[in-house]
Amino acid sequence: MNTGELVARLLASEVRGDILALFHRNPGIIDTLEGVALRIGKRAESIEEDIKDFVDLGILRARRIGNSKVLSLNRERDRETQQLLAEHVKNSSAGSSEQP
Amino acid sequence: MSRTRTGIRELDDMLRGGFLEGDAVLVAGSAGTGKTTLALQYLVNGITQFRERGIYLTFEQLPTQLYRDAESFGWDLRKLEDENKLRLICTSPNLLQETGGEENILTEPIREVQPQRIVIDSLSHLAMYTDEKDMRKELYRLIMLLKARSLSSLLIWEANQMAGQSLHISDLGSSFLVDCILLLKHVEIESSIRKALVVLKMRGSDHDKRLREFEITPTGVNVSAPFTQYEGVLTGSPHRSLTEEAANNWALAFGKNKQKHS
Numbered sequence: 001m002n003t004g005e006l007v008a009r010l011l012a013s014e015v016r017g018d019i020l021a022l023f024h025r026n027p028g029i030i031d032t033l034e035g036v037a038l039r040i041g042k043r044a045e046s047i048e049e050d051i052k053d054f055v056d057l058g059i060l061r062a063r064r065i066g067n068s069k070v071l072s073l074n075r076e077r078d079r080e081t082q083q084l085l086a087e088h089v090k091n092s093s094a095g096s097s098e099q100p
Numbered sequence: 101m102s103r104t105r106t107g108i109r110e111l112d113d114m115l116r117g118g119f120l121e122g123d124a125v126l127v128a129g130s131a132g133t134g135k136t137t138l139a140l141q142y143l144v145n146g147i148t149q150f151r152e153r154g155i156y157l158t159f160e161q162l163p164t165q166l167y168r169d170a171e172s173f174g175w176d177l178r179k180l181e182d183e184n185k186l187r188l189i190c191t192s193p194n195l196l197q198e199t200g201g202e203e204n205i206l207t208e209p210i211r212e213v214q215p216q217r218i219v220i221d222s223l224s225h226l227a228m229y230t231d232e233k234d235m236r237k238e239l240y241r242l243i244m245l246l247k248a249r250s251l252s253s254l255l256i257w258e259a260n261q262m263a264g265q266s267l268h269i270s271d272l273g274s275s276f277l278v279d280c281i282l283l284l285k286h287v288e289i290e291s292s293i294r295k296a297l298v299v300l301k302m303r304g305s306d307h308d309k310r311l312r313e314f315e316i317t318p319t320g321v322n323v324s325a326p327f328t329q330y331e332g333v334l335t336g337s338p339h340r341s342l343t344e345e346a347a348n349n350w351a352l353a354f355g356k357n358k359q360k361h362s
Binding site for chain 1: 164187191195198201203
């Protein structure tokens with residue numbers, strides 16, 4: 001997957017942006033799906049698929065604590081993604097400024 | 101006895117050098133008394149002055165709010181996190197009670213940061229998610245978990261008490277389970293709201309029993325002199341106490357009166 005595709009997948013919807021912003025601004029969140037949903041004013045079922053995709057991409061980590069499945073930010077992967085995003089934004093703006 | 105210093109000199113003096121190492125300390129007070137500021141300062145001073153790393157576990161505030169609030173005191177929590185000296189964890193109360201399996205919510209952060217200090221903000225929030233009859237057992241379990249990891253802990257308790265109301269020890273929940281109780285309180289004196297703190301209990305150590313005024317300054321908590329001129333501050337209805345001079349005058353007058361009639 002190239003950077004453009006990754007960015008498109010990460011920011012495919014407003015709720016995805018909300019989830020990413022929540023974890024990026026608060027990297028210490030360790031919570032259940034319900035807890036994460038609550039913190040962005042949503043219901044668990046409405047963000048379940050997006051969360052699953054972020055786990056597949058390695059942005060979020062899912063693990064079991066007792067009887068609960070918890071989610072947390074993969075800080076290393078988040079740093080890499082932020083770098084990719086920054087480069088993507090830089091290249092995009094450079095590309096657009098070259099256009100006549 | 102090893103002490104865990106708060107780095108707030110006057111408070112450490114009140115505690116005869118600091119909290120006892122590994123103790124569970126309850127910091128109780130109503131909203132706006134400075135519990136979070138005191139707790140953050142305890143962790144930041146631990147890192148910057150005593151080389152003791154820390155964890156701040158919050159159920160209520162998002163870390164981003166804590167970063168911002170700490171910044172106003174000149175404490176860069178993000179930097180301390182980047183240096184792996186501090187970890188802010190934001191979670192739901194029920195997850196702290198998940199003890200089945202190999203891991204609990206603190207296992208990974210403790211492994212990564214190797215802390216000596218921890219703040220739990222707050223027990224009152226934890227109590228909201230726990231049956232009253234189970235709270236004592238859950239609190240005992242939590243304190244034992246922290247002690248087993250040799251962590252010196254500050255446990256925050258938000259008391260429903262305003263200036264002008266007295267606070268009973270029973271308002272502090274399962275206060276008998278903790279080793280030390282630090283009470284922060286609003287008091288109304290001459291039509292202005294001031295802050296007071298007192299060490300209500302300190303197991304295994306002498307401590308200052310006097311109620312002291314404190315302020316939240318741009319650099320954090322600043323504890324000042326005891327309220328020597330007032331009585332009844334803890335009840336919420338303080339009144340000027342007799343000064344020493346006035347008391348001496350009474351004694352003198354009484355003595356003279358006695359001589360006159362003898």
